[in-house]
Amino acid sequence: MVLNVWAHGNKVFNLYKGKPIVAMTCGMGHLGPASISNLAKDLRRKLCTNGDPLLIDPDDYTIGEVAEKALAFFQGRYEAIDPPVGNHGFEFWVGGYGSNCDNAEIWKVSLQSGEWLPLELIANQDQDGHVSFGGQPQAINRLLLGFDPALGDALSELGMPPDAVPGILEQLQARLATPLVHPAMPIQDAINLAEFLVDLTKRYFAFLPNADIVGGATDIATVTKHEGFKWIARKHHYDAALNPRETDHV
Template identity: 50%
Template sequence: MTVCVGIAVNDCIVFAADSASSLVRTNPATGASEIINVYANGDKVFNLLKGHPICAMTCGMGNIGTASIATLVKELRRRLSSAEQGDWFVNPEAYTVEEIATKARRFLFEERYAALQPPPPAPHSFEFWVGGYSSDFDAGHEVWKVSIINGVCEAPVRELEGGFGWFAGGQPNAIVRLLLGYDQNLPQALTTAGMADAGVSATMGVIRAHSEVGIVMPTMPTQDAIDLAEFLVETTKRFVRFLPGADTVGGETDVAVVTKYEGFKWIRRKYFYPAALNPLETDHA
Protein backbone atom coordinates (compact mmCIF):
# COMPACT_ATOMS: atom_id res chain seq x y z
CA MET A 1 0.00 0.00 0.00
CA THR A 2 1.00 3.59 0.00
CA VAL A 3 -0.10 7.16 0.42
CA CYS A 4 -0.11 9.64 -2.45
CA VAL A 5 -0.94 13.31 -1.97
CA GLY A 6 -1.64 16.02 -4.52
CA ILE A 7 -1.87 19.73 -3.72
CA ALA A 8 -2.97 22.21 -6.38
CA VAL A 9 -2.87 25.98 -5.90
CA ASN A 10 -2.75 28.87 -8.35
CA ASP A 11 1.02 28.72 -8.76
CA CYS A 12 1.75 25.00 -8.83
CA ILE A 13 0.89 21.33 -8.47
CA VAL A 14 2.73 19.25 -5.86
CA PHE A 15 2.84 15.44 -5.91
CA ALA A 16 4.21 13.59 -2.86
CA ALA A 17 4.29 9.90 -1.94
CA ASP A 18 5.91 7.48 0.45
CA SER A 19 8.12 4.60 -0.73
CA ALA A 20 6.59 1.50 0.89
CA SER A 21 5.87 -1.37 -1.49
CA SER A 22 3.92 -4.34 -0.13
CA LEU A 23 4.41 -7.89 -1.39
CA VAL A 24 0.98 -9.54 -1.22
CA ARG A 25 -0.18 -13.09 -1.89
CA THR A 26 -3.55 -14.80 -1.81
CA ASN A 27 -3.97 -17.45 0.85
CA PRO A 28 -5.04 -20.58 -1.07
CA ALA A 29 -7.05 -21.86 1.89
CA THR A 30 -9.02 -18.71 2.73
CA GLY A 31 -8.76 -16.61 -0.43
CA ALA A 32 -7.72 -13.65 1.70
CA SER A 33 -4.85 -11.34 0.76
CA GLU A 34 -1.80 -11.57 3.00
CA ILE A 35 1.16 -9.17 3.25
CA ILE A 36 4.35 -11.23 3.33
CA ASN A 37 6.85 -8.39 3.07
CA VAL A 38 7.06 -4.61 2.81
CA TYR A 39 9.90 -3.03 0.85
CA ALA A 40 10.92 0.55 1.62
CA ASN A 41 12.14 1.86 -1.72
CA GLY A 42 9.33 1.87 -4.26
CA ASP A 43 9.13 4.72 -6.79
CA LYS A 44 5.71 6.39 -7.04
CA VAL A 45 6.40 9.94 -8.28
CA PHE A 46 7.75 10.38 -11.81
CA ASN A 47 9.18 12.93 -14.20
CA LEU A 48 6.91 11.68 -16.96
CA LEU A 49 8.04 13.92 -19.83
CA LYS A 50 11.43 15.54 -19.35
CA GLY A 51 11.62 19.15 -20.44
CA HIS A 52 7.86 19.60 -20.04
CA PRO A 53 5.84 20.80 -17.02
CA ILE A 54 4.34 17.35 -16.49
CA CYS A 55 4.43 15.09 -13.42
CA ALA A 56 2.95 11.67 -12.62
CA MET A 57 2.20 9.67 -9.49
CA THR A 58 0.83 6.20 -8.76
CA CYS A 59 -0.61 3.97 -6.06
CA GLY A 60 -2.22 0.56 -5.91
CA MET A 61 -0.62 -2.22 -7.94
CA GLY A 62 3.14 -1.81 -7.94
CA ASN A 63 3.63 -3.86 -11.08
CA ILE A 64 1.82 -5.06 -14.19
CA GLY A 65 3.01 -8.55 -14.94
CA THR A 66 6.73 -8.78 -14.21
CA ALA A 67 7.44 -5.08 -14.81
CA SER A 68 7.26 -2.51 -12.04
CA ILE A 69 5.22 0.63 -12.63
CA ALA A 70 8.47 2.62 -12.41
CA THR A 71 9.96 0.61 -15.29
CA LEU A 72 6.78 0.90 -17.35
CA VAL A 73 6.69 4.67 -16.82
CA LYS A 74 10.21 4.96 -18.21
CA GLU A 75 9.14 3.06 -21.33
CA LEU A 76 6.09 5.31 -21.64
CA ARG A 77 8.34 8.36 -21.27
CA ARG A 78 10.59 7.06 -24.06
CA ARG A 79 7.62 6.77 -26.39
CA LEU A 80 6.18 10.17 -25.49
CA SER A 81 9.56 11.84 -26.03
CA SER A 82 10.56 10.45 -29.44
CA ALA A 83 9.20 11.61 -32.80
CA GLU A 84 10.12 8.16 -34.12
CA GLN A 85 7.35 6.64 -31.97
CA GLY A 86 4.55 7.82 -34.28
CA ASP A 87 1.34 8.87 -32.54
CA TRP A 88 2.86 8.21 -29.11
CA PHE A 89 5.00 11.31 -29.55
CA VAL A 90 3.91 14.43 -27.67
CA ASN A 91 4.35 17.56 -29.77
CA PRO A 92 5.91 20.10 -27.39
CA GLU A 93 4.16 22.91 -29.25
CA ALA A 94 0.67 21.38 -29.20
CA TYR A 95 -0.35 18.97 -26.45
CA THR A 96 -2.75 18.71 -23.52
CA VAL A 97 -2.45 17.05 -20.13
CA GLU A 98 -5.55 15.01 -20.99
CA GLU A 99 -3.82 13.73 -24.15
CA ILE A 100 -0.88 12.51 -22.09
CA ALA A 101 -3.19 10.84 -19.54
CA THR A 102 -5.06 9.14 -22.41
CA LYS A 103 -1.80 7.81 -23.82
CA ALA A 104 -0.81 6.62 -20.35
CA ARG A 105 -4.10 4.68 -20.15
CA ARG A 106 -3.53 3.23 -23.63
CA PHE A 107 -0.06 1.97 -22.67
CA LEU A 108 -0.65 0.83 -19.10
CA PHE A 109 -4.12 -0.65 -19.52
CA GLU A 110 -4.78 -1.46 -23.17
CA GLU A 111 -1.28 -2.67 -24.01
CA ARG A 112 0.16 -4.01 -20.74
CA TYR A 113 -2.67 -4.89 -18.37
CA ALA A 114 -5.00 -6.34 -21.01
CA ALA A 115 -2.24 -8.72 -22.15
CA LEU A 116 -1.97 -10.43 -18.77
CA GLN A 117 -3.00 -14.08 -18.82
CA PRO A 118 -4.53 -14.89 -16.49
CA PRO A 119 -5.69 -11.45 -15.31
CA PRO A 120 -4.90 -10.52 -11.70
CA PRO A 121 -7.42 -11.88 -9.18
CA ALA A 122 -9.88 -9.46 -7.60
CA PRO A 123 -9.80 -7.33 -5.61
CA HIS A 124 -7.10 -5.11 -7.04
CA SER A 125 -6.77 -1.48 -8.05
CA PHE A 126 -4.37 0.90 -9.70
CA GLU A 127 -4.37 4.70 -9.82
CA PHE A 128 -2.16 6.90 -11.99
CA TRP A 129 -2.29 10.69 -11.91
CA VAL A 130 -0.89 12.98 -14.59
CA GLY A 131 -0.63 16.64 -13.67
CA GLY A 132 0.83 19.79 -15.15
CA TYR A 133 0.37 22.38 -17.86
CA SER A 134 -0.74 21.91 -21.45
CA SER A 135 1.14 23.70 -24.25
CA ASP A 136 -1.50 26.44 -23.98
CA PHE A 137 -0.27 27.75 -20.63
CA ASP A 138 -3.14 30.21 -20.39
CA ALA A 139 -5.41 27.25 -19.70
CA GLY A 140 -3.80 26.74 -16.28
CA HIS A 141 -2.75 23.46 -14.72
CA GLU A 142 -4.78 20.24 -14.70
CA VAL A 143 -4.69 16.83 -13.02
CA TRP A 144 -6.12 13.70 -14.72
CA LYS A 145 -6.43 10.25 -13.20
CA VAL A 146 -6.38 6.80 -14.79
CA SER A 147 -7.92 4.03 -12.63
CA ILE A 148 -8.00 0.27 -13.07
CA ILE A 149 -10.48 -1.35 -10.69
CA ASN A 150 -10.73 -5.14 -10.92
CA GLY A 151 -9.97 -5.10 -14.63
CA VAL A 152 -12.17 -2.12 -15.57
CA CYS A 153 -10.53 1.09 -16.76
CA GLU A 154 -12.68 4.02 -17.83
CA ALA A 155 -11.40 7.07 -19.68
CA PRO A 156 -9.21 9.42 -17.60
CA VAL A 157 -11.15 11.68 -15.26
CA ARG A 158 -10.18 15.16 -14.16
CA GLU A 159 -9.33 15.80 -10.51
CA LEU A 160 -9.96 19.12 -8.79
CA GLU A 161 -12.23 20.70 -11.38
CA GLY A 162 -12.03 23.98 -9.49
CA GLY A 163 -8.28 24.18 -10.13
CA PHE A 164 -7.15 24.02 -6.50
CA GLY A 165 -7.46 21.75 -3.49
CA TRP A 166 -6.06 18.41 -2.36
CA PHE A 167 -6.54 14.74 -3.08
CA ALA A 168 -5.05 11.58 -1.65
CA GLY A 169 -4.85 7.95 -2.70
CA GLY A 170 -3.72 4.62 -1.29
CA GLN A 171 -4.28 4.74 2.46
CA PRO A 172 -5.56 8.28 3.08
CA ASN A 173 -7.60 7.60 6.22
CA ALA A 174 -5.32 9.64 8.49
CA ILE A 175 -5.63 12.58 6.09
CA VAL A 176 -9.40 12.15 5.76
CA ARG A 177 -9.78 12.09 9.54
CA LEU A 178 -7.61 15.18 9.92
CA LEU A 179 -9.03 17.32 7.11
CA LEU A 180 -12.61 16.08 6.74
CA GLY A 181 -13.20 15.21 10.37
CA TYR A 182 -14.48 11.64 10.06
CA ASP A 183 -13.31 8.11 9.36
CA GLN A 184 -13.68 6.67 5.87
CA ASN A 185 -15.67 3.79 7.36
CA LEU A 186 -18.35 6.06 8.83
CA PRO A 187 -20.80 5.75 5.88
CA GLN A 188 -20.66 1.95 6.12
CA ALA A 189 -21.13 2.16 9.89
CA LEU A 190 -24.29 4.24 9.40
CA THR A 191 -25.59 1.75 6.85
CA THR A 192 -24.88 -1.14 9.23
CA ALA A 193 -26.80 0.73 11.93
CA GLY A 194 -29.86 0.69 9.67
CA MET A 195 -29.76 4.12 8.04
CA ALA A 196 -31.11 4.26 4.49
CA ASP A 197 -28.78 5.29 1.67
CA ALA A 198 -30.43 8.67 1.27
CA GLY A 199 -30.04 9.31 4.98
CA VAL A 200 -26.40 8.28 4.92
CA SER A 201 -25.68 10.69 2.07
CA ALA A 202 -27.48 13.55 3.78
CA THR A 203 -25.85 12.86 7.15
CA MET A 204 -22.36 12.70 5.65
CA GLY A 205 -22.99 16.01 3.92
CA VAL A 206 -23.96 17.66 7.20
CA ILE A 207 -20.97 16.17 9.04
CA ARG A 208 -18.56 17.30 6.35
CA ALA A 209 -20.03 20.80 6.26
CA HIS A 210 -19.36 21.17 9.99
CA SER A 211 -16.04 19.35 10.30
CA GLU A 212 -14.06 19.90 7.08
CA VAL A 213 -10.96 22.07 7.35
CA GLY A 214 -10.31 24.34 4.39
CA ILE A 215 -6.56 23.96 4.56
CA VAL A 216 -5.67 24.62 0.90
CA MET A 217 -5.98 28.22 -0.24
CA PRO A 218 -5.64 29.01 -3.98
CA THR A 219 -3.15 31.82 -3.25
CA MET A 220 -0.89 29.57 -1.14
CA PRO A 221 2.76 30.06 -2.19
CA THR A 222 4.59 27.16 -3.81
CA GLN A 223 6.83 26.44 -0.81
CA ASP A 224 3.84 26.25 1.51
CA ALA A 225 2.07 23.84 -0.84
CA ILE A 226 5.21 21.67 -0.79
CA ASP A 227 5.34 21.80 3.00
CA LEU A 228 1.67 20.82 3.25
CA ALA A 229 2.08 17.83 0.92
CA GLU A 230 5.08 16.60 2.92
CA PHE A 231 3.20 17.11 6.19
CA LEU A 232 0.25 15.00 5.03
CA VAL A 233 2.47 12.16 3.83
CA GLU A 234 4.58 12.21 6.99
CA THR A 235 1.46 12.30 9.18
CA THR A 236 0.13 9.20 7.43
CA LYS A 237 3.45 7.39 7.81
CA ARG A 238 3.48 8.04 11.54
CA PHE A 239 -0.20 7.11 11.91
CA VAL A 240 0.26 3.77 10.13
CA ARG A 241 3.39 3.00 12.13
CA PHE A 242 1.30 2.62 15.30
CA LEU A 243 -1.54 0.64 13.74
CA PRO A 244 -1.61 -3.15 14.17
CA GLY A 245 -0.03 -5.05 11.30
CA ALA A 246 2.65 -4.26 8.75
CA ASP A 247 3.94 -0.73 8.16
CA THR A 248 2.37 -0.43 4.72
CA VAL A 249 3.16 3.30 4.48
CA GLY A 250 6.78 4.28 5.02
CA GLY A 251 10.23 4.76 3.58
CA GLU A 252 11.46 8.00 2.08
CA THR A 253 9.03 10.68 0.91
CA ASP A 254 9.47 11.68 -2.74
CA VAL A 255 8.18 15.14 -3.69
CA ALA A 256 7.96 16.91 -7.04
CA VAL A 257 6.45 20.24 -8.04
CA VAL A 258 5.32 21.62 -11.39
CA THR A 259 5.06 25.36 -11.96
CA LYS A 260 4.17 27.36 -15.05
CA TYR A 261 7.63 28.77 -15.74
CA GLU A 262 10.08 26.60 -13.79
CA GLY A 263 8.45 23.41 -15.10
CA PHE A 264 9.08 20.11 -13.33
CA LYS A 265 11.36 20.21 -10.27
CA TRP A 266 12.33 17.48 -7.85
CA ILE A 267 12.11 18.64 -4.23
CA ARG A 268 13.03 15.35 -2.60
CA ARG A 269 13.85 12.02 -4.21
CA LYS A 270 15.82 8.89 -3.45
CA TYR A 271 18.44 7.21 -5.61
CA PHE A 272 19.36 3.55 -5.79
CA TYR A 273 22.85 4.71 -6.81
CA PRO A 274 25.08 7.43 -5.27
CA ALA A 275 24.39 10.58 -7.27
CA ALA A 276 27.91 11.91 -6.59
CA LEU A 277 29.40 8.85 -8.33
CA ASN A 278 27.13 9.22 -11.36
CA PRO A 279 27.33 12.94 -12.25
CA LEU A 280 26.14 12.45 -15.83
CA GLU A 281 23.20 10.20 -14.94
CA THR A 282 19.84 11.75 -15.83
CA ASP A 283 17.60 8.77 -16.55
CA HIS A 284 16.03 8.60 -13.11
CA ALA A 285 12.32 8.28 -12.42
Protein backbone atom coordinates (compact mmCIF):
# COMPACT_ATOMS: atom_id res chain seq x y z
CA MET A 1 0.00 0.00 0.00
CA VAL A 2 1.35 3.45 -0.96
CA LEU A 3 1.03 5.96 1.89
CA ASN A 4 2.94 8.92 0.46
CA VAL A 5 4.54 9.84 -2.84
CA TRP A 6 7.26 12.47 -2.50
CA ALA A 7 8.38 14.27 -5.66
CA HIS A 8 11.56 15.90 -4.36
CA GLY A 9 13.74 13.12 -2.98
CA ASN A 10 17.48 13.08 -3.73
CA LYS A 11 18.51 9.75 -5.24
CA VAL A 12 21.92 10.41 -6.81
CA PHE A 13 25.06 10.99 -4.72
CA ASN A 14 28.78 11.58 -5.06
CA LEU A 15 29.88 9.09 -2.41
CA TYR A 16 33.38 10.54 -1.98
CA LYS A 17 33.81 14.16 -2.98
CA GLY A 18 36.61 14.54 -5.48
CA LYS A 19 36.57 10.85 -6.41
CA PRO A 20 34.77 9.17 -9.34
CA ILE A 21 32.33 7.28 -7.12
CA VAL A 22 28.58 7.63 -7.61
CA ALA A 23 25.57 6.06 -5.92
CA MET A 24 21.94 5.83 -6.92
CA THR A 25 19.02 4.55 -4.86
CA CYS A 26 15.52 3.29 -5.61
CA GLY A 27 12.78 1.56 -3.68
CA MET A 28 12.28 2.52 -0.03
CA GLY A 29 12.87 6.21 0.59
CA HIS A 30 13.80 5.86 4.26
CA LEU A 31 14.93 3.46 6.99
CA GLY A 32 13.01 4.31 10.13
CA PRO A 33 13.02 8.09 10.61
CA ALA A 34 16.05 8.71 8.38
CA SER A 35 15.76 9.34 4.65
CA ILE A 36 18.04 7.39 2.33
CA SER A 37 19.41 10.77 1.22
CA ASN A 38 20.62 11.59 4.72
CA LEU A 39 21.91 8.06 5.23
CA ALA A 40 23.89 8.25 1.99
CA LYS A 41 25.58 11.39 3.29
CA ASP A 42 26.28 9.66 6.61
CA LEU A 43 27.92 6.86 4.63
CA ARG A 44 29.96 9.39 2.64
CA ARG A 45 31.26 10.92 5.86
CA LYS A 46 32.24 7.51 7.21
CA LEU A 47 34.07 6.59 4.00
CA CYS A 48 36.44 9.52 4.50
CA THR A 49 36.73 9.71 8.32
CA ASN A 50 39.99 8.50 9.85
CA GLY A 51 39.48 5.73 12.36
CA ASP A 52 36.04 4.77 11.09
CA PRO A 53 35.65 1.07 10.20
CA LEU A 54 34.16 2.10 6.86
CA LEU A 55 37.10 4.33 5.89
CA ILE A 56 38.53 3.77 2.42
CA ASP A 57 41.98 4.72 1.23
CA PRO A 58 41.36 7.44 -1.41
CA ASP A 59 44.51 6.33 -3.22
CA ASP A 60 43.87 2.58 -3.03
CA TYR A 61 40.27 1.41 -3.27
CA THR A 62 37.97 -0.58 -5.54
CA ILE A 63 34.31 0.05 -6.34
CA GLY A 64 33.57 -3.43 -5.02
CA GLU A 65 35.13 -2.44 -1.68
CA VAL A 66 32.96 0.69 -1.52
CA ALA A 67 29.88 -1.44 -2.25
CA GLU A 68 30.82 -3.86 0.55
CA LYS A 69 31.06 -0.97 3.00
CA ALA A 70 27.73 0.42 1.78
CA LEU A 71 26.12 -2.98 2.38
CA ALA A 72 27.55 -3.17 5.91
CA PHE A 73 26.38 0.38 6.64
CA PHE A 74 22.79 -0.12 5.49
CA GLN A 75 22.53 -3.54 7.12
CA GLY A 76 23.46 -1.95 10.43
CA ARG A 77 20.91 0.82 10.01
CA TYR A 78 18.19 -1.64 9.01
CA GLU A 79 18.83 -3.84 12.04
CA ALA A 80 18.46 -0.80 14.32
CA ILE A 81 14.86 -0.06 13.26
CA ASP A 82 11.54 -1.83 13.48
CA PRO A 83 11.41 -3.56 10.08
CA PRO A 84 8.58 -2.59 7.73
CA VAL A 85 5.62 -4.94 7.46
CA GLY A 86 4.85 -6.72 4.19
CA ASN A 87 6.71 -6.58 0.91
CA HIS A 88 9.35 -3.88 0.72
CA GLY A 89 12.51 -3.35 -1.28
CA PHE A 90 15.57 -1.16 -1.33
CA GLU A 91 18.41 -0.85 -3.81
CA PHE A 92 21.62 1.14 -3.55
CA TRP A 93 23.75 1.15 -6.67
CA VAL A 94 27.45 2.01 -6.36
CA GLY A 95 29.46 2.76 -9.49
CA GLY A 96 32.51 4.49 -10.83
CA TYR A 97 36.24 3.96 -11.11
CA GLY A 98 38.52 2.39 -8.54
CA SER A 99 41.91 3.96 -7.92
CA ASN A 100 44.28 3.38 -10.85
CA CYS A 101 41.51 1.53 -12.71
CA ASP A 102 40.84 2.05 -16.41
CA ASN A 103 37.37 0.48 -16.40
CA ALA A 104 34.24 1.42 -14.49
CA GLU A 105 32.09 -0.97 -12.45
CA ILE A 106 28.56 -0.93 -11.04
CA TRP A 107 27.57 -2.95 -7.97
CA LYS A 108 24.12 -3.28 -6.40
CA VAL A 109 23.14 -3.53 -2.73
CA SER A 110 19.66 -5.10 -2.45
CA LEU A 111 17.11 -5.62 0.32
CA GLN A 112 13.98 -7.65 -0.43
CA SER A 113 11.33 -7.92 2.28
CA GLY A 114 13.83 -8.13 5.13
CA GLU A 115 16.44 -10.26 3.35
CA TRP A 116 19.76 -8.77 2.25
CA LEU A 117 20.90 -10.30 -1.01
CA PRO A 118 24.56 -10.92 -1.93
CA LEU A 119 26.30 -8.00 -3.57
CA GLU A 120 25.72 -8.11 -7.31
CA LEU A 121 28.17 -6.96 -9.97
CA ILE A 122 25.89 -5.29 -12.49
CA ALA A 123 28.37 -4.00 -15.07
CA ASN A 124 32.09 -3.95 -15.81
CA GLN A 125 34.34 -3.87 -18.88
CA ASP A 126 32.73 -7.07 -20.20
CA GLN A 127 29.26 -5.51 -20.63
CA ASP A 128 29.68 -3.44 -23.79
CA GLY A 129 26.45 -1.72 -24.78
CA HIS A 130 24.77 -2.62 -21.50
CA VAL A 131 22.02 -0.48 -19.93
CA SER A 132 21.47 -1.00 -16.19
CA PHE A 133 18.28 0.19 -14.53
CA GLY A 134 16.23 -0.39 -11.39
CA GLY A 135 13.19 0.84 -9.55
CA GLN A 136 10.13 0.52 -11.79
CA PRO A 137 11.48 -1.28 -14.89
CA GLN A 138 8.32 -2.01 -16.88
CA ALA A 139 8.55 0.75 -19.48
CA ILE A 140 12.30 0.42 -20.08
CA ASN A 141 12.05 -3.37 -20.21
CA ARG A 142 9.38 -3.16 -22.88
CA LEU A 143 11.44 -0.73 -24.95
CA LEU A 144 14.91 -2.23 -24.59
CA LEU A 145 14.22 -5.95 -24.11
CA GLY A 146 10.99 -6.18 -26.06
CA PHE A 147 8.68 -7.50 -23.33
CA ASP A 148 7.33 -6.79 -19.85
CA PRO A 149 9.02 -8.34 -16.78
CA ALA A 150 5.72 -10.10 -16.01
CA LEU A 151 5.82 -12.11 -19.26
CA GLY A 152 7.47 -15.10 -17.59
CA ASP A 153 4.71 -15.40 -15.01
CA ALA A 154 2.08 -14.99 -17.71
CA LEU A 155 3.58 -17.81 -19.78
CA SER A 156 3.64 -20.11 -16.76
CA GLU A 157 0.02 -19.31 -15.93
CA LEU A 158 -0.92 -20.11 -19.53
CA GLY A 159 0.53 -23.59 -19.19
CA MET A 160 4.13 -23.34 -20.34
CA PRO A 161 6.40 -25.64 -18.28
CA PRO A 162 8.28 -23.46 -15.75
CA ASP A 163 11.66 -24.89 -16.74
CA ALA A 164 11.07 -23.78 -20.35
CA VAL A 165 10.28 -20.16 -19.51
CA PRO A 166 13.87 -18.85 -19.00
CA GLY A 167 14.97 -20.22 -22.37
CA ILE A 168 11.98 -18.70 -24.14
CA LEU A 169 12.62 -15.30 -22.53
CA GLU A 170 16.28 -15.47 -23.53
CA GLN A 171 15.33 -16.19 -27.15
CA LEU A 172 12.75 -13.39 -27.16
CA GLN A 173 15.29 -10.91 -25.83
CA ALA A 174 17.81 -11.95 -28.49
CA ARG A 175 15.20 -11.34 -31.21
CA LEU A 176 13.41 -8.27 -29.82
CA ALA A 177 16.05 -6.26 -27.90
CA THR A 178 16.58 -2.68 -29.05
CA PRO A 179 20.33 -1.82 -29.21
CA LEU A 180 20.40 1.84 -28.19
CA VAL A 181 23.88 1.87 -26.61
CA HIS A 182 27.38 1.65 -28.04
CA PRO A 183 30.40 1.51 -25.71
CA ALA A 184 32.09 4.36 -27.61
CA MET A 185 29.06 6.67 -27.82
CA PRO A 186 29.79 10.30 -26.83
CA ILE A 187 28.99 11.13 -23.21
CA GLN A 188 26.41 13.74 -24.26
CA ASP A 189 24.49 11.07 -26.17
CA ALA A 190 24.63 8.81 -23.12
CA ILE A 191 23.22 11.67 -21.03
CA ASN A 192 20.43 12.23 -23.54
CA LEU A 193 19.56 8.53 -23.55
CA ALA A 194 19.44 8.35 -19.75
CA GLU A 195 17.20 11.41 -19.62
CA PHE A 196 14.92 9.91 -22.29
CA LEU A 197 14.58 6.60 -20.42
CA VAL A 198 13.74 8.33 -17.14
CA ASP A 199 11.22 10.61 -18.86
CA LEU A 200 9.68 7.59 -20.59
CA THR A 201 9.20 5.88 -17.22
CA LYS A 202 7.68 8.97 -15.60
CA ARG A 203 5.21 9.46 -18.44
CA TYR A 204 4.33 5.75 -18.50
CA PHE A 205 3.38 5.72 -14.83
CA ALA A 206 1.62 9.08 -15.03
CA PHE A 207 -1.11 7.49 -17.14
CA LEU A 208 -1.47 4.24 -15.20
CA PRO A 209 -4.19 3.86 -12.54
CA ASN A 210 -3.35 4.29 -8.84
CA ALA A 211 -0.63 6.46 -7.31
CA ASP A 212 1.85 8.26 -9.56
CA ILE A 213 4.91 6.56 -8.06
CA VAL A 214 7.52 7.86 -10.54
CA GLY A 215 7.90 11.59 -10.98
CA GLY A 216 9.53 14.82 -9.94
CA ALA A 217 12.63 16.53 -11.31
CA THR A 218 15.41 14.31 -12.66
CA ASP A 219 18.93 14.50 -11.23
CA ILE A 220 21.65 13.46 -13.68
CA ALA A 221 25.35 12.89 -13.04
CA THR A 222 28.18 11.38 -15.06
CA VAL A 223 31.31 9.56 -13.98
CA THR A 224 34.04 9.44 -16.62
CA LYS A 225 37.64 8.26 -16.58
CA HIS A 226 39.25 11.68 -16.95
CA GLU A 227 36.65 14.19 -15.71
CA GLY A 228 35.47 12.13 -12.71
CA PHE A 229 32.09 12.89 -11.13
CA LYS A 230 30.15 15.75 -12.72
CA TRP A 231 26.63 17.02 -12.10
CA ILE A 232 24.62 17.47 -15.30
CA ALA A 233 21.21 18.34 -13.86
CA ARG A 234 20.11 18.63 -10.24
CA LYS A 235 17.50 20.21 -8.02
CA HIS A 236 18.05 22.40 -4.97
CA HIS A 237 15.57 23.29 -2.27
CA TYR A 238 17.27 26.67 -1.90
CA ASP A 239 18.23 29.47 -4.25
CA ALA A 240 21.95 29.50 -5.04
CA ALA A 241 21.88 33.32 -5.19
CA LEU A 242 20.97 33.38 -1.49
CA ASN A 243 23.71 30.90 -0.59
CA PRO A 244 26.82 32.09 -2.47
CA ARG A 245 29.24 30.07 -0.33
CA GLU A 246 27.40 26.79 -0.84
CA THR A 247 28.66 24.76 -3.78
CA ASP A 248 27.35 21.26 -3.13
CA HIS A 249 24.80 19.56 -0.91
CA VAL A 250 24.31 16.07 -2.37
